[in-house]
Amino acid sequence: MTDEDLTIDDEIVARARIHAREVLCDHDLEIDRASLEWEVTTRARRRAGACRWNASREVATIVLTRQAYERYEWETFAGVVRHELVHAWEFQQYGESGHGSRFREQAARLEAPRHCETFSEPRYVLRCLASDCDWSARRHQASKPVKSPDQYRCGSCGSDIEVEHADSGRAWTSASGFGGTKAALGDDW
Template identity: 60%
Template sequence: MHETGTPDPDTPADLCAWAKTYASTVDIDVDLDRVDWEVSKRAKRRAGACRYQPGDETCTIVLTWQAYRAFGWRQFTDTIRHELVHAWEFQQFGESGHGARFRQKAAELDAPRHCETFSEPRYVLRCSASDCDWRAARHRASNPVKQPADGYRCGVCQSRYVVEHVDSGETWRTEKGYQQARAELGDDW
């Protein structure tokens, strides 16, 4: 416990224990006996996830250690409430998403519809049209990153886009450009 009375978990096991305790104080009709808690040290984009096992109707809430470390406990409780809304939907309806039902329940709990980003993207896709501000962050070298000319387009105006490797500033518009940038950067990739 922090000197201010705020939890300050310093291990993944402590984070699970505190999250479980916190969840019991949230006013939502979730059977917490059917919720397991885990911590991921590998996730880079999402602060949490809720997985549903329909066979035994249990949920596993996975919390991301790096997100907790970036946010701190007070802000991370938003993520816990968000994932509890998913658990509620799974337990009540057998499915979950971010639609109207989710938004309504999340609003009741002052939970965000989407969890805040906690890490910098490795790549940024930017529209090539001068009058369009569209951007999309990417953490992995997915097909739109590696093969931007293969039918992928700006999410607003449908123009082609350029991909930037954030750390180096290298850019490309084609698969060949991606391969050249990767080869040039070598260990700095």
């Protein structure tokens, strides 16, 4: 393979592996690197990384998102790599992983963020309609609450919610409002 044959995905994996090796050496985190695989995805829309565990093979696969790599500064993306390394460590040591106290302790040692920031703007914003509540949620896909907000309630106070199409600013509170907005926006949806 020549330098011309290398892709951005190859660059992402190479930089991530080098960073992982440095982190593991500097922080004495016991990860079996032979049981650690790397992938790059272009499908993710909000998460910069993920770690999947294959229990039958006892292999952790760190999946990094190309769009996040392209948008973040290296230090931010390196934080994503460290975050996913903690998940890989938990999977290899305990067969499970989450964001609990064990994760937080190791993430602090590696100076890894507990949660990785999203790298894209949401398509939809859900908001509480109560005047004294500031609850909101972001969505990247037309989930059930986006399509039928009248079937759901505020996550904080239980009041009715509305959904806003982020690009257009148009909002709706029902399934028919969703359909009407989608039809009205046409190609701008």
